[in-house]
Amino acid sequence: MPVPLLDVNAQNHPLTEKLREAFDRVLASGQFIMGPDVLAFEQECAAMLEVKHAIACSSGTDALVMALMALGIGPGDEVILPSFTFFATAGSVARTGATPVFVDVCPICFNIDAEKAAAKITSRTKAIMPVHLFGQSADMDAIQALADKHQLWVIEDCAQAIGSLTKGKPCGTIGHYGAYSFFPSKNLGGFGDGGLLVTHDDALAEKARMMRNHGMQPKYFHSVVGGNFRMDTLQAALLRVKLAEYDSFTAGRQRNAAYYTEKFSELPGVIVADPAHCQCFTRQNDWLAETNAKIILPVSYAHNTHIWNQYTLRVIGEGQRDALKAQLMEKGIGCEVYYPLTMDQQECFAHLPDASRSDCEIAHRLATEVLSIPIYAELTQQQLDEVVRVITSWIRGGPI
Numbered sequence: 001m002p003v004p005l006l007d008v009n010a011q012n013h014p015l016t017e018k019l020r021e022a023f024d025r026v027l028a029s030g031q032f033i034m035g036p037d038v039l040a041f042e043q044e045c046a047a048m049l050e051v052k053h054a055i056a057c058s059s060g061t062d063a064l065v066m067a068l069m070a071l072g073i074g075p076g077d078e079v080i081l082p083s084f085t086f087f088a089t090a091g092s093v094a095r096t097g098a099t100p101v102f103v104d105v106c107p108i109c110f111n112i113d114a115e116k117a118a119a120k121i122t123s124r125t126k127a128i129m130p131v132h133l134f135g136q137s138a139d140m141d142a143i144q145a146l147a148d149k150h151q152l153w154v155i156e157d158c159a160q161a162i163g164s165l166t167k168g169k170p171c172g173t174i175g176h177y178g179a180y181s182f183f184p185s186k187n188l189g190g191f192g193d194g195g196l197l198v199t200h201d202d203a204l205a206e207k208a209r210m211m212r213n214h215g216m217q218p219k220y221f222h223s224v225v226g227g228n229f230r231m232d233t234l235q236a237a238l239l240r241v242k243l244a245e246y247d248s249f250t251a252g253r254q255r256n257a258a259y260y261t262e263k264f265s266e267l268p269g270v271i272v273a274d275p276a277h278c279q280c281f282t283r284q285n286d287w288l289a290e291t292n293a294k295i296i297l298p299v300s301y302a303h304n305t306h307i308w309n310q311y312t313l314r315v316i317g318e319g320q321r322d323a324l325k326a327q328l329m330e331k332g333i334g335c336e337v338y339y340p341l342t343m344d345q346q347e348c349f350a351h352l353p354d355a356s357r358s359d360c361e362i363a364h365r366l367a368t369e370v371l372s373i374p375i376y377a378e379l380t381q382q383q384l385d386e387v388v389r390v391i392t393s394w395i396r397g398g399p400i
């Protein structure tokens with residue numbers, strides 16, 4: 001039985017009737033950019049994320065660019081971000097003319113190592129962009145402490161973590177700005193590109209709103225240069241239908257993650273990642289000790305609410321990850337390597353100074369070990385069991 005990595009139809013098609021109603025409403029209105037549905041969507045997002053301002057925009061990448069532009073970050077400035085992330089985090093910084101400075105990550109939670117970040121702060125550092133990778137918060141206490149000490153802006157990349165919590169607070173509402181994505185593979189997947197920027201700060205909200213529309217305020221008067229980062233009315237109308245169901249999507253992913261962890265952790269050579277080895281919190285530096293294991297399962301810290309954008313295994317041993325991936329592909333089970341190359345290893349950043357790209361060895365190692373398996377909310381019990389069956393056989397080395 002084939003199991004896709006993601007099946008957006010399984011989530012969208014049961015909502016067809018409501019989605020058609022939303023489409024018809026927008027078609028009848030004749031208004032296709034911004035408008036009342038975008039306003040309502042922003043208010044609904046602000047309520048869910050317990051934040052004062054929510055600014056809908058054209059993509060998660062544009063939300064990051066908008067935040068950087070609103071803060072006036074540009075040539076000569078440095079912005080600190082994790083090396084192990086999707087390209088958009090780094091690309092948005094480079095596009096402003098600022099220099100991205102890549103920092104190693106924690107092998108347990110995959111997020112930026114705040115202590116290693118501290119070592120890369122210079123007099124040019126203007127901002128830090130933690131990414132809440134795969135749906136779990138980075139160590140925001142440590143990042144906030146660092147930002148306070150060095151007077152840095154904090155832009156949270158929450159593209160994979162909308163609705164995720166840390167110590168009870170929604171990710172994206174702790175720093176100055178939080179940026180979210182509605183790309184179809186994200187937990188709140190839209191019908192094309194879309195994004196959101198949030199902030200508690202009135203002035204920062206105003207600046208971002210101006211940037212969204214060519215820096216225009218009032219009409220045809222431009223005191224700053226912005227862009228076209230607006231959201232389509234149709235996108236907002238359709239996303240509102242899905243936002244109303246969002247809690248059930250998260251619950252489904254959490255249920256599936258718990259099932260995988262229960263089933264896999266019974267197997268020989270499989271362990272759950274140990275929070276005691278987290279570099280962010282403990283600096284034990286004995287993470288290599290865990291590598292007697294064949295597979296390390298992802299863990300949600302007790303103080304975080306993980307929303308499982310990905311369920312990412314670490315497959316230990318040279319060539320082992322690729323072997324498991326080949327086996328899953330052969331059996332029709334979707335899987336993907338997020339990400340095979342770290343940011344400091346990208347060709348487009350090869351010209352950056354060594355200091356921007358140094359000391360990312362854990363990220364490099366993760367890029368050879370990680371494998372994400374299907375976790376979407378609508379997986380059936382048979383599909384879950386098929387994934388468990390194939391991986392179990394591979395681990396045991398028996399016939400599949």
Ligand SMILES: *Cc1c(COP(=O)(O)O)cnc(C)c1O
Nearest residue numbers: 059060061086088089159181183
């Ligand atoms: C998806 C993603 C983005 C970009 O979002 P888009 O809406 O695709 O532009 C940024 N950062 C991370 C970590 C992402 O996963």
